[in-house]
Amino acid sequence: MKKIAKWESPSNIALIKYWGKHGGQLPNNPSISFTLTNSKTITSVELVSKTDKNIEFLFNNDISESFSTRIENFLNSISSELPFINDYSFIIKSKNTFPHSAGIASSASAFSALALCLIDLKQQLGFKITDFFSEASYFARLGSGSACRSVYGGVALWGETDLIENSSNKFAVSLNDIIHPIFKNYHDDIIIVNSEKKHISSSLGHKLMDTNPYRNIKYKQSKINLNELLLSLKSGNLTDFIRITESEALSLHSMMMLSNPSFILLQPKTLQIISEIIRFRNHTKIPISFTLDAGPNVHVLYPHKFTDEVKEFLSDNFNHNCQIINDFTS
Numbered sequence: 001m002k003k004i005a006k007w008e009s010p011s012n013i014a015l016i017k018y019w020g021k022h023g024g025q026l027p028n029n030p031s032i033s034f035t036l037t038n039s040k041t042i043t044s045v046e047l048v049s050k051t052d053k054n055i056e057f058l059f060n061n062d063i064s065e066s067f068s069t070r071i072e073n074f075l076n077s078i079s080s081e082l083p084f085i086n087d088y089s090f091i092i093k094s095k096n097t098f099p100h101s102a103g104i105a106s107s108a109s110a111f112s113a114l115a116l117c118l119i120d121l122k123q124q125l126g127f128k129i130t131d132f133f134s135e136a137s138y139f140a141r142l143g144s145g146s147a148c149r150s151v152y153g154g155v156a157l158w159g160e161t162d163l164i165e166n167s168s169n170k171f172a173v174s175l176n177d178i179i180h181p182i183f184k185n186y187h188d189d190i191i192i193v194n195s196e197k198k199h200i201s202s203s204l205g206h207k208l209m210d211t212n213p214y215r216n217i218k219y220k221q222s223k224i225n226l227n228e229l230l231l232s233l234k235s236g237n238l239t240d241f242i243r244i245t246e247s248e249a250l251s252l253h254s255m256m257m258l259s260n261p262s263f264i265l266l267q268p269k270t271l272q273i274i275s276e277i278i279r280f281r282n283h284t285k286i287p288i289s290f291t292l293d294a295g296p297n298v299h300v301l302y303p304h305k306f307t308d309e310v311k312e313f314l315s316d317n318f319n320h321n322c323q324i325i326n327d328f329t330s
């Protein structure tokens with residue numbers, strides 16, 4: 001019988017950032033993210049009889065050699081743990097619901113969707129699965145660290161902390177059971193400042209943390225931030241949520257500026273948008289805030305009930321010169 005698996009998985013935005021890793025893609029500090037809803041990758045993986053060509057990878061129906069090599073390396077790297085990989089050739093078809101050039105991290109959704117397909121195929125082939133999503137998260141992590149948080153909807157934590165039972169550096173866990181309802185459907189409108197490919201990859205950014213003289217202080221602070229963020233996610237205290245998440249975003253970019261060599265991904269427009277968001281919040285008392293990925297685009301976060309007010313604010317100020325992607329965590 002034909003063995004094929006098809007999964008879709010969204011991108012995610014970190015609130016406590018993963019920045020720096022060691023060993024086999026293990027994080028230097030635990031991180032927490034909102035999984036998005038609309039910005040996702042849809043992937044199918046078909047197992048076919050083994051030929052010389054191990055993998056055929058089609059992105060938007062076109063052959064993509066560069067991503068194909070990354071996936072082939074990934075499959076080789078996990079084949080000792082998933083030995084069925086050696087018995088077949090793979091036809092993988094993938095597409096994103098968001099524009100490739102939108103500046104949204106696509107490796108998180110891509111590796112999450114791929115890992116979900118692999119665990120699905122493992123199950124179809126009759127191998128024992130102990131916990132489907134933890135196993136998918138484990139393999140997604142080996143493709144791209146942040147991908148392990150995307151297999152769950154809502155809020156996810158990756159990395160060991162005494163505060164969450166079963167937390168692990170090897171896979172993410174869902175926090176949905178402990179999250180205050182205000183964070184249900186929490187919005188993330190992404191203002192695209194620049195859609196070009198980053199000139200510094202995340203991998204190099206992580207590596208530069210190894211020699212960053214401020215790393216220990218940064219990890220100590222992120223641990224405190226994580227503890228406090230968990231409390232605010234449970235209680236629904238948005239003042240703390242905003243203070244902690246904005247500080248995390250700025251400290252991520254501070255680390256880039258303090259690396260050796262240093263680099264800057266923020267652009268003048270990023271800072272201008274951040275200032276406007278803070279001004280709007282102070283003026284209206286609407287609990288809108290920002291966070292940043294490893295790039296210049298601004299993620300605008302706010303509770304669902306303020307959708308109309310924020311929509312008007314964004315369209316008055318940014319719609320005419322920036323693309324905005326509307327998303328939310330489920």
Ligand code: DP6
Pocket residue numbers: 013014016017018019025031105107143144145146147202203206252293294
């Ligand atoms: C700033 O997961 O893209 O988005 O593990 O090398 O693939 P690799 O890195 P990646 O790094 C994400 C960094 C970040 C913060 C985060 O998502 O936690």
